[in-house]
Amino acid sequence: MSDPGIEDFWDSAPSGHVIAHPDGRIIRANATLARWLGYEPDALCEMAFSDLLTAGGRILYDTHFGPLLHLGRDLNGVTVDVLTADGTRLPMFLTANVKHNSAHRPERLQITVVDAANRRAYEVELLAARKQAEVEQGRVKVFAETLRRALLPPMLSPPDGLDAADYFFTASDDDVGGDFYDLFPLSRTTWGFFLGDVAGKGVDAAVVTALIRYTLRAAAVFDDDPVQVLDNLNTVINQEVRDVRNRFSTVVYGKLTKRDNGFDVEVASGGHPPPLLFHAGGSANYVDTVGGQAVGLTAEPHFVASRFHLHPGDTMMLYTDGLTEASTGIGTERYDDEGALLRFAKSHAPTTASAIVEEVHRLLGGLGSGVEDDTAVLALGVSRAKEA
């Protein structure tokens, strides 16, 4: 460094500069660094560079940075705290490279440190904010999961002779959808069931879902006629949920009455996708419930009723539109645009409640991220074992 300009720059540069042996022993440090650290300019010579770092930084240097430099890698903007002569920590960014001799052996380290107090303070805030966000997200997930569980039956307890299976797919683990279902006893020979989907998502939808769930269970005890049960539900929703915007819900409510070896089924639908029937003989069809209106939309909605008998080996499946509306990944196509669900049903009939729920589970898995909404499935089937 014969050029006086270079020599002056070395010592008065706005950053700390160090030349060191490959093992980290300092050969020369510039005046800026010596001043920052409170040392006489020559006092840093022969000290190990890592001795200028805090214990944590020293470990990182000795286990990561030093070996990497030795193997010829550069360091760029590594975060370290450098200790002054009186032990004060100075937040720094460290940049370093290695100069090799003609035999490709490391000859010396060239290290530059710059003051990073402001940036580091900002990064610490950033880190705290990220941790806080992670905690909050965790809380939201627990909250959503708890709420979701509260809106679904803990376990299904079907009557003798009936198999029941359910599946609930959660599209988002930090939000609550409006899907709901249940199966419950009304008398010694009669059972009620329902499955529906409240418009919207989140807390508003959860409030309406909870109201519908408990109203339906009470209304089911009060009235025998499924259409009347939905009428009562509609009245309650219209009275109770005035200030929630998306307060309507599609729903299928039905009643099972044990007769002979099977069950008489009466269902009423309020604008919900029709249940599927899988017959013991191997055919499949939709229950004719098309045309009803969702509950909560108008004061006097029109609901559609249907009656049929479930014979041994017959299975009925209720589902929400998370399944039928799942994106296939082909343009804007939805899974059931071309009648895929009925074809799926026909290819799996006859079936059992647990087998068809398993198949739907697999189908949803195949659709992957195309399933954009929560999906609930409830299947009820009459056991073949009771046939004899």
Added chain:
Amino acid sequence: MVDVCARHNITVVGNGPTILLVHGFGCDQNLWRLVVDRLQSDFRLILIDLVGSGSSDPRAWDANKYASLSGYAADILEIVDALDLRDVVFVGHSVSAMIGALATIEDPRRFAKLVLLTPSPCYIDDRDYRGGFSRADIDDLLESLEQNFLGWSRAMAPVIMGTPDRPALQDELADTFCRNDPEHARVFARATFLSDNRADLSRISLPTLVIECSSDAIAPREVGAYVHAHVDGSELITLDAIGHCPHVSAPAETAEAISAFARAT
């Protein structure tokens, strides 16, 4: 069966008696490169990445298992079993010296000798024992790690390996060289620096060589002497080297010490 080769990104080079080289905290099997160059003509060298480090299979990560050194030691035993290795000379650097000690105490059958490279059975001072660090120092390390992770998971890994004069090499190594998942490194750091395996030293039954550096801030000479004194019949070699990684800073001397000990009958 677990595919240990994929799990640990296992590399095998050379021919001869088997030496298993296991990296410590920081980086991965790449740190052995200069030693490998010197040993592969005389030995079969097995190189691995511990789960959580380097190019190990991220799916194998288990925060509970790898929160203690016994989790890593169990993997070592699975590796020697799966590869059907015999008469293995285990060479462990830094924390992996203790991982090797635990593995060979658990089941010494496939091992012949143990080389502890800059080992420390306990990094934290405890009454008369001087490990070199206080608990506060280790907390400072964990914080330093965390601060570097702000950029580490994204920015630092690519730049730390920057080799502007050899861009092809950079591409080749871009995703692997010493790149560790921040969360995994944190767990490994805790397991490394908060473990106390002093009581295990006397349970080592294999012929053991302790290699230390003349100046090592992480495993100071008192610690090397402590290990030597507590492992029955062990040999101690002090290399004239500064730092914690003599296999990088003094590869010829390190390779020679390993080679001579591995050959000795």
